[in-house]
Amino acid sequence: MRLFRSGDGSPGVLDERLGEAQHARDGAFTQARELYLRASGTHRHPAPRILELGFGAGLNFAVTLADARRRDAWLDYWALEAHPLPLELLEAVLGRFEPEVFAALAPGWGRSLRLAGCGFRLRLEIVDVRAWKPPAAWASAVYFDPFSPRTNPEAWERPVLAAMKRALQPGGVLVTYSVARPVREALESLGFRVERLRGRGRKRHWLRAHRAGP
Numbered sequence: 001m002r003l004f005r006s007g008d009g010s011p012g013v014l015d016e017r018l019g020e021a022q023h024a025r026d027g028a029f030t031q032a033r034e035l036y037l038r039a040s041g042t043h044r045h046p047a048p049r050i051l052e053l054g055f056g057a058g059l060n061f062a063v064t065l066a067d068a069r070r071r072d073a074w075l076d077y078w079a080l081e082a083h084p085l086p087l088e089l090l091e092a093v094l095g096r097f098e099p100e101v102f103a104a105l106a107p108g109w110g111r112s113l114r115l116a117g118c119g120f121r122l123r124l125e126i127v128d129v130r131a132w133k134p135p136a137a138w139a140s141a142v143y144f145d146p147f148s149p150r151t152n153p154e155a156w157e158r159p160v161l162a163a164m165k166r167a168l169q170p171g172g173v174l175v176t177y178s179v180a181r182p183v184r185e186a187l188e189s190l191g192f193r194v195e196r197l198r199g200r201g202r203k204r205h206w207l208r209a210h211r212a213g214p
C-alpha cells in the first residue's frame with residue numbers, strides 16, 4: 001500500500017494488491033466532502049450519527065468531524081473496518097487533518113476501540129461486516145465505502161445492504177460511489193428509493209438511497 005496525491009491535492013491510499021485506490025483519484029477530499037458529507041445531508045444534521053463501512057484512512061471521518069465542530073453539532077461516528085491499514089498511512093491521511101485524533105488512536109490501532117473527544121464520539125469496530133450485528137434504527141446516514149463491487153463483492157451482497165438498512169433510522173440515507181446496476185437493484189429490492197447523483201471528474205454518478213420514513 002502506498003500514498004498518492006489525488007486530483008485536488010489531498011492524499012489518498014492505493015492498495016497495490018487489489019489494484020484499487022481507497023480514495024477517489026480525481027479528488028479524495030472532494031469526494032469525502034461532496035458525496036459522503038453533503039449528499040448525505042450530514043452537513044445540515046444537528047446531531048449526526050454516522051455508520052461507515054470501511055474506515056480506511058479515516059478521511060470521511062476527518063471531513064465529517066471538521067464540519068460538525070465548525071457548526072457546533074455533536075457527532076456520533078461508528079465505523080467498521082476489516083483490515084486496518086498500516087499506521088503510517090493513517091498518519092499521512094487522518095493525521096494530516098486531525099493530528100490530535102490520530103495521536104489518540106495510534107496506541108490502540110489495529111484493535112476495536114472507542115474514543116471520545118471535543119464534539120464527537122468515535123466507535124471503530126474491527127470486524128468483517130458480514131459478521132457484524134447491526135443495531136436497529138441507529139444511523140442518520142450510512143457512508144457505504146468499501147472497495148468496488150468488482151474487487152470487494154462480499155461487501156455489496158444483499159445481506160450486508162440489509163444490515164445497513166436495519167441500522168438506518170427511518171428517513172435516513174445511504175450514500176456510495178457505485179451506481180452499478182446490481183447494487184441499485186439490490187437496494188431497491190430492499191425497499192430503498194434510489195437516486196443517481198451527479199458525480200465529480202471521471203466518476204459521472206454517485207448514489208443516494210433513502211430508507212422510507214415511519
Ligand SMILES: C[S@@+](CC[C@H](N)C(=O)[O-])C[C@H]1O[C@@H](n2cnc3c(N)ncnc32)[C@H](O)[C@@H]1O
Pocket residue numbers: 021022023032053054055056057058059060061080081082083084127128129130145146147152154155
Ligand atoms: C475505499 S476504502 C475506505 C476509505 C475510507 N472510508 C476513508 O475515508 O479513508 C475501503 C475499506 O473497506 C474495508 N472493507 C472491505 N471489505 C470489508 C468488510 N467485509 N468488512 C469491513 N471492512 C471492509 C477495507 O479494508 C478498506 O479499508
